[in-house]
Structures are given as structure tokens and as C-alpha cells.
Amino acid sequence: GAVVSQHPSWVICKSGTSVKIECRSLDFQATTMFWYRQFPKQSLMLMATSNEGSKATYEQGVEKDKFLINHASLTLSTLTVTSAHPEDSSFYICSETTSYNEQFFGPGTRLTVL
């Protein structure tokens, strides 16, 4: 199956700073990547759909100016949490889909905002 990597795996930052999370497709070119957020003991919540070469599509309630998504190449999508606050502390997971509608997830990034 496809392999997706995320970096960093965990990050701790001060309130007000920005954090960038990278999601890479290691073995195939993903035209579409999804970004999810997961709070403890909760289901994955879709934040946005990232399309290579175009603007991301955000789910209702997700601030596009706070969660900046860039999908500049077929193998890399980035999520930047701007001016992070403690309530942004969560587990962020990206995923890619194949042309057969298989979905592969990255290992996730644990963000803690102090």
C-alpha cells in the first residue's frame, strides 16, 4: 500500500507561534490529500481537502486563515497552524487517496500549545 509520512511527529510550541506540519506521499503522486484533526477519544474530523495546484477546500467551521494548507507538489502538502492557541492542541493526521479510492493515513503529528 501507499506510504505517507508526516513531520514532525510531535511538536510543543508557545501560544501565538505558528507551526508547520508536512505530509509527504512517499511512493505515489497524490493529487488529493486530506487533513484531519483528532481530539482524545474522538473520531477523526475532516478539516480540509488539499488539491495539488489549487486552493484547499475547508470544512464548515474550520478557519482557512488559521489553518493554511499548501499543496505545491504531488508529493507534499503542508498544514500551518498560525497563531496557535492551547485549544489547537490536537492530533493532526493527513491522508492520501489512490485512484482506486483507497485511503492511506500518515502517522500523525501531536501538537501541544502551551
Add this chain to the structure above:
Amino acid sequence: KNQVEQSPQSLIILEGKNCTLQCNYTVSPFSNLRWYKQDTGRGPVSLTIMTFSENTKSNGRYTATLDADTKQSSLHITASQLSDSASYICVVSAPGGSYIPTFGRGTSLIVHP
């Protein structure tokens, strides 16, 4: 509204025992149904994927079934191991280019020695 309901919400079993997790969905039209295992602090890992025409699929000790008529799926775990302790998530997708899957809330499984 497309929904995926999983039961039970949590389950505790003894090592070596079998268990079955349920997934009911209302997603229509239907493309595929997937079961994932998510360890704490990790991303979900695919266990099985089934299309409309498939009734059962196995992956080692994991066997998934699908009844597309009743829109139900189950995941059966045989001879459970301590490492099976995780959250099991059912995901259902509709066909089409927009492709946004619908996630269940997951079943939290704890296997005790």
C-alpha cells in the same frame, strides 16, 4: 445525511477470545467500506477494504463481512492478542471524484491478559 454508526463504543475481552465489531451505514450510493485499526497516538492503518460486490475479506486474524443490502458490516477478530488493543474505525465512501469518506466514531477494544 450520510452516517456510519459503530457498536459497541467500547469492548473489553480476555486474550485469546474472539470478538465482533459492528458497523451500520446509510451512505448511498456506496463505493467501498474500509476497516482501520488505530493505535493510540498513531494514524489509522488499513485492515480491509470491500467493494459492493464483496461479502467477506480476511486479513490474518481479521475477517470483515459486508451486507450491502442491509448496509451492515462486521469485523471479526479471532484469537485476540494484547496488541489488538486499539480503536477500530469503519469508513464508508461514496463513488465519484469528490470522494469524501464518512467515518464511524470507532470501537475501542481493550484486550486483557
